[in-house]
Amino acid sequence: MITDMELHTVASLLRRGHSLDQFSTGLTLLGALLGLGQWWVGVIDPWLLLLSAALLVLGMLEKYWALRVAFDADLFQRMADSSQSLAERTYTLDQALISLGLQPAARAGRLWTERRHGALLLLRRQSRLLAVQVVLVLGFILASPWLASSI
Structure with missing residues (x-):
């Protein structure tokens, strides 16, 4: 049986997803800037365009998981605060x-340990997408010709 303190703890962990989402939003905007910046200067680099597209797609996927994580954080907090x-x-x-169509009736009555596991899995998915975004940006920076010429 899950305790109210565990519900509060899970809600707190899930709220950390907001920080991940903000960082991902910054990287997604960087991807948009890289993509649009090429047309502004008139020079199109296919690798830069690919990086830009990848950052945008990953950013949109991360945003989806961030919305689900935030929803779960609110639900866990509401459950913990109720008397x-x-x-x-x-x-x-x-x-x-069930009435909102967000859960099939067959999944009603699940144990809170299952719900906790599922919610934390969503947070892990969100953080993995952010990690891929970070690796792409760092890889681009380290592989850039302007960096090699300045060393």
Whole structure:
């Protein structure tokens, strides 16, 4: 049985996804700037265009996971703050999710350990997408010809 403190802890961890999302948004905007900047200066580099497209696609995927993580963070926080019994809160939550079409009726009544595992899995997916964005940007910086010529 999960405790209120565990619910608070999971909600707090999931709220860290907002920081990841902000960093990813910056990298996504960098990708947009790299892509559009080529047309502004009139020189188009296919590798830079590929990097730009990859950053934009990864940024949009990360944004999707960030929205889901934020939604789960709010739900876990609401569950932790409620004064009802956990069973009542769970039933009410499941009914709301089912009526909104966000959860199939067959998944109602899942254990909170399963829900916690699923929510943290979403956070891991979000962080992996951000990590790929960072690796792409760092790889581009380290492989850039202007860096090699200045050393």
